[in-house]
Amino acid sequence: MEIETYKNPIIHADYSDPDVIRVGNNYFLVASSFNCVPGLPILHSKDLVHWRLVNYAVKKLPSPEYDTPQIGKGIWAPAIRYHNGRFYIYFSMPDDGIFCCYTDDPFGKWSDIVLVKRAKGWIDPCPFWDDDGKAYLVNAFAKSRVGFNSKLCISRLSEDGLSVLDEGRIVFDGSVTQPTIEGPKLYKRNGYYYIFAPAGGVKNGWQTVLRSKDIYGPYEEKIVMHQGNTSINGPHQGAWVETEKGEHWFVHFQQKGPYGRIVHLQPMTWFEDDWCIIGVDQNQDGIGEPVLEYRKPSTEEGSCHFYIECSDHFDKEELSLAWQWHANPKDEWYSIDTQRSVLKLFAVCAKNLQQKRSMFYMPNLLLQKIPAEEFEVVTKMKVNFNTKGSFSGLIVSGYTYSAIGIEKREDGNYLIQILGEVSGNKVYEKITASEKINQNEIYLKLRMRKCANSKFLYSFGGTEFFKFGIEFVPKEDIWTGSKVGLFCVNRDVEGKVFEKDFAEFDYFIFDDSGVKSLFSL
Template identity: 30%
Template sequence: MKIGMLVLCSMFAVPVLARQPVLFDWFEYSGKDTVFETPVPEGSYRNPVLAGFHPDPSIARAGDRFYLVNSSFAFFPGIPVFESTDLVHWRQIGNVIDRPSQLDFDGLGMSRGVFAPAIEYHDGVFYVVNTAVDSGGNFLATATDPAGPWSDPVWLPTIGGIDPSLFFDDDGRTYLLNNDAPVGTPRYDGHRAIWMQEFDLAKKQPFGPRKVLIDGGVDPSKNPIWIEGPHIFKRDGWYYLNCAEGGTGPQHSQVILRSREVWGPYEPYGNNPILTQRDLPGDRVHPVTNAGHADLVEGLDGRWWATFLASRNYGGVHYNTGRETFLLPVEWKDGWPMILEPDLEIPYVAAGPAFMSRTETQAPSTGNFTWRDEFDKPELDRAWMYVRVPKQPWLDFASHAGQLSMRPLSEALDTLRNPAFLARRQQHTTFEASTALRVPVEAGTEAGIAAFQNETHWYFLGVRRQGKRMELFLEKNGGEGGRIVATTMLPASDSLELKITGDAADYSFGYDAGRGWQWLKQGEDGTLLSTDVAGGFIGAVVGPHARIAPNERNGADK
């Protein structure tokens, strides 16, 4: 379901206030990364397959189609669902969380909300299990059509922890796995366990005894941290337990264990990890880091493939594009899967599946491209997200044909609720995002374009009326509250174009008031939009924003 003004109006009986909306004519995003300039040979594909903030991929096959879901944390709609016929070219077809009644993220930081969904397909039904962190706990959602509608969450109150997944055995039994605290008191920070319990599909609840399959990790003597993201799959009579280990940062890895019995005991592979980048030189060119959280699937030709998360860094530790979805083939050796041999770098270009399409392009999922929204459709494009769940209708496409009409709210980008801000993922280290808007007429209305990482780390390039003139300003929040870092007064104009450019840590902010592009501020610190500085688990986003000026917010929207 695509969310627009008409949909929101039907869900909320909230009156539209008198304050005039801000009109945006178009929004354009363009990326040009050096790593994406390398030509892709015939029969090959480009990594990541989903560039920009697409973490924690989980994959399932249904017939000749593949379906993939990602974490979305406190963004809405949540848990995007992608479809592919060849594992390389992906198209978003829906969201598991697409109705405000399903979940509520008010009061949460952006890196809370929905973590690490796992998707499975069984007997004509799609299943997604997930954890709504600080917003309900573990739950199950189902659909007969992966495009939706998906069911309301079915809560699983008897299990704690995170990262649940389902395994459907060939004897008709179903099992629920998840990460949770170990038995007794954890021995050290990051000491976790993988648990399993049988699951009743009819009642949609686990039952019977829970058992620890892994305590700590593959080598408990080394005090391994954050064993998580468990999946079980079966091949040639072996049950394989596939998990992430080491945390989702630079020490991230993927490990594998196997057993002849579903309840174990599980024997770890002697050549673990089967995927990591943690041992590679830190000064390598265009490094890919944080690799792990893999899910395996069998292709149409019998070859196995792994989807997993990783990040593209600059400056050693910074990544504004978040954790992205990568794809690599799996090589089987003596009954064990290996995603990538030790000391090998994750390739940006790799040989694709034998059944890969030779005619489709991977853009705008990855590679260098230009994407433009003319706001001339009756609903919002799937590329857009809200910051948390909207509680009132503040945008529409019907009142002004060919324009996005956005009603300013008193909520600013530092709110823990829902601001009038549309977010599109930053997918490139080098990019440009621009928009054209009708300059607000009402005093006290501010509008423009924002680059946002979370509620404490963002930039806002905005404009407001000042008598017969207009004031352009750049506001910055680097964790210490918003502050104005640049302003300029311009002659009054009906329309204005604004843009943000980024090149690794260098962000610049420009405008065109009818006399060509000029810079308001150049060389701003883009690292404050990087995950390692801002904290959390998400990537940067850009998009249009409108708000009521801080000095006029008392009593607004009430």
């Protein structure tokens, strides 16, 4: 019988800081969402390899501050747990505190978020219910907010898990041996309390396991996975999960530049001395290294065909779950005509924003994660512009970003490409290509190849496409990868939303098959 295998990454998309649990024969994964809304994505799997995006726990971020993009802020490093028939997700907003939301049905509506502890710089929370029913919370600290890091803290939680009862104790200081230790996950096995936590930084770090017979320590420490001689840098923050059949696996992320933090699955091995390694000890140094290919987990469901759907034909009343706004959305930004299968985006004014005329800081960017190393995406757009400065099209976001689309000028419509770069608090943005056109309907295409080398193309008939503008490589922003999506703005006129200026999109279609042959254009 042939052994089924899988290849890493299992998700080549930016699901940062993944945490995973199993409930029955269902696996659930949550990830950071930062300033993107809706937030706290929930993914579901039956085999730990194939995942489907099924829900978001947070529909809107809880402060007017998030009505404009707050890059690097928002929802950090969640943990998902199941206790007494209820699902809980804990997460931090690093300037505000630690929050929680809960539900009886992870596919349905989640509660409003609850402030568990108001504290600046408390991050990466994970709850734990002990055998005696007592509840605890472990967390790390953000040096950018409190002036220190590399320490882990454990606090008592109320029985319902919705409030912290004390100021907590520092149970581990990794300043010397485990610098920048963070992202802790708390478990119990064979009488030991285990804290799984990455250290050493996102790009060059490793996975550490701490253990103690007492929840407050002292904790022993052991590095259980590092990059070794593999190409998988980090490997960073993740979660231990046990299958229905008693196998042990670890899900983590790898930083991959503009692609974001992509998700890997590693085997785990426990030994008689109650220590483990993650991955495979290729170097025979007692530390695991990540695998690129391995036999599939043994689960009750076996193989399945889940996948994360990216394309959207705008034939449903709601946007596809793949879409996220760049900030808290407003109803007047868009509408969907299901009878015509059309998404209508209205021109939102850029001049009201602090970062005037900057595409990257527009709140109404409608974006998706980059879904593969190589792909193309095409959309069909028709504009109805009456106001100078209205501009709509296709964008690749990030600290280096680019957009292609139709802009309304005094003498008519122009096809233009914009290239922008964010550096510190400044944005440098310029038009790199401009061509007057007589049409208001156009097909726009993005092609991305390895190392995120990208270029735009256009067509007026939808069959023959022509290159436009310059090639570019997007750059990730704070904590997140680049994204691809749609926009409709006005770059010139004061105001809020121009209802008479809008763009209609018939579809947004991804294709990652056969792309290599297309780059000869």
